[in-house]
Amino acid sequence: MKIKVRFFSILKDVAGRESIELELPEGAKLRDLLEKIYSLYPDLEKISGEEVGVIALLNGSYGKLDNELRDGDEVALIPPASGG
Amino acid sequence: MKIKVRFFSILKDVAGRESIELELPEGAKLRDLLEKIYSLYPDLEKISGEEVGVIALLNGSYGKLDNELRDGDEVALIPPASGG
Amino acid sequence: MADGRIIEKPLDLNELVASIIEDTAEKGAGALVLFVGYVKGRVDDSEVSELDYEAYEPHASRMLKEIAEKYERREGVLNVRIYHRVGNLKPGETTLYVAVSAKSRHQAFQVAKEALEEVKHRVPIFKLEKREDGEYWVIGNGRRIKRRKAPGSPEQS
Amino acid sequence: MADGRIIEKPLDLNELVASIIEDTAEKGAGALVLFVGYVKGRVDDSEVSELDYEAYEPHASRMLKEIAEKYERREGVLNVRIYHRVGNLKPGETTLYVAVSAKSRHQAFQVAKEALEEVKHRVPIFKLEKREDGEYWVIGNGRRIKRRKAPGSPEQS
Numbered sequence: 001m002k003i004k005v006r007f008f009s010i011l012k013d014v015a016g017r018e019s020i021e022l023e024l025p026e027g028a029k030l031r032d033l034l035e036k037i038y039s040l041y042p043d044l045e046k047i048s049g050e051e052v053g054v055i056a057l058l059n060g061s062y063g064k065l066d067n068e069l070r071d072g073d074e075v076a077l078i079p080p081a082s083g084g
Numbered sequence: 085m086k087i088k089v090r091f092f093s094i095l096k097d098v099a100g101r102e103s104i105e106l107e108l109p110e111g112a113k114l115r116d117l118l119e120k121i122y123s124l125y126p127d128l129e130k131i132s133g134e135e136v137g138v139i140a141l142l143n144g145s146y147g148k149l150d151n152e153l154r155d156g157d158e159v160a161l162i163p164p165a166s167g168g
Numbered sequence: 169m170a171d172g173r174i175i176e177k178p179l180d181l182n183e184l185v186a187s188i189i190e191d192t193a194e195k196g197a198g199a200l201v202l203f204v205g206y207v208k209g210r211v212d213d214s215e216v217s218e219l220d221y222e223a224y225e226p227h228a229s230r231m232l233k234e235i236a237e238k239y240e241r242r243e244g245v246l247n248v249r250i251y252h253r254v255g256n257l258k259p260g261e262t263t264l265y266v267a268v269s270a271k272s273r274h275q276a277f278q279v280a281k282e283a284l285e286e287v288k289h290r291v292p293i294f295k296l297e298k299r300e301d302g303e304y305w306v307i308g309n310g311r312r313i314k315r316r317k318a319p320g321s322p323e324q325s
Numbered sequence: 326m327a328d329g330r331i332i333e334k335p336l337d338l339n340e341l342v343a344s345i346i347e348d349t350a351e352k353g354a355g356a357l358v359l360f361v362g363y364v365k366g367r368v369d370d371s372e373v374s375e376l377d378y379e380a381y382e383p384h385a386s387r388m389l390k391e392i393a394e395k396y397e398r399r400e401g402v403l404n405v406r407i408y409h410r411v412g413n414l415k416p417g418e419t420t421l422y423v424a425v426s427a428k429s430r431h432q433a434f435q436v437a438k439e440a441l442e443e444v445k446h447r448v449p450i451f452k453l454e455k456r457e458d459g460e461y462w463v464i465g466n467g468r469r470i471k472r473r474k475a476p477g478s479p480e481q482s
Binding site: 182189193195197201203206207210211280281284 | 337346356358360361362364366367368417420430437438
Binding site for chain 2: 205221222223224226227230231252263264284287288289290291292293294295296305306307308309310313315316
């Protein structure tokens, strides 16, 4: 199945792009997606450990690592929000 | 010396007038003025004991009973303020 | 700069906010809290037709300005403006504006709250609430005393 | 009725307040607290030239509306409106409006404060601060990280 991943704020700089489409096996969870992203963009994993919390929104809602993904889902990786 | 006394809000209804000028001896204090007013308007003393705090402003500032009065002073009798 | 006074007409809020921002953005403020009081259409299940506000002038205006100046000296605060209307105001008409700009939103909220309480409790402004069930003097923070027809009262005889 | 969304232009505050009062005065509200956020001209002793706001739409608008609806259900609250701007905003430009009307001023202040915190911490809105000493990503509640020139980044190559 195809999952669209979008990067926001500083994470866009770190990934070096705004979005990517990934192919994952059926039954993959948000956790699996994050592992795949971190393997593709090790700097993202590094910054998440060091400086900036990396938060995943699944179809626009705060996601949990156990959430199962479905074909066509959109995952947004964001740092803590900074509205105001 | 002459002191002008003004009544506000419900105290104007109780006194039955908006203001009065009183003659007081030199050296009189705010306390003396209040006694004189209460003797002229016993309903004011009654309401102050029963229902409504009566507060004296001396020339527009919150007064103390010991404040000495001077000729031409203005005393305002008000209930607790209700702005807003 | 701190400002405060009794006013008769409603304020233009776009002008008020633009003027405060102009005074403060360059100094590092980014938060403005504005309290607007307005006449309630219903109180105690009774319909309100009008609130008559009276202020003891010029002292009420002086105190509003002093309160604005006092709170503008608070840590992190850059501007305080306080305006209170008088006259016969109908439900939905604005009665009071307290605006505070500060470096942080927490300071702006805190100081606006405190300044508002001081305005309500200290400044000699009084209201008479005209309702379908009679006229009520409002005393202090919301206590209501039904108006009696006092013989000899100039407005009531 | 509760409303919230991402906007691009500044709001007319006279219209906003008049509309809230019209919705609420007849229901017994008399207190309106309005928070206005605006771009600071100085941060950390450095001059700010611009804040670039980006929102993850349509989810940011949906969350703003949900937050407005949630706080409008609070005791004594009659109306909540939340609007957040996006785009390149200069010092002094307004960025965020949170308006709460309630039966009592205490409720209005409390709910405006809480709704504002939720907007700031939950809604996917991000800012890049452009200052005389460089560009900073603002992360969460005020933490700033200097922007590095990441090779391959589409905006920076």
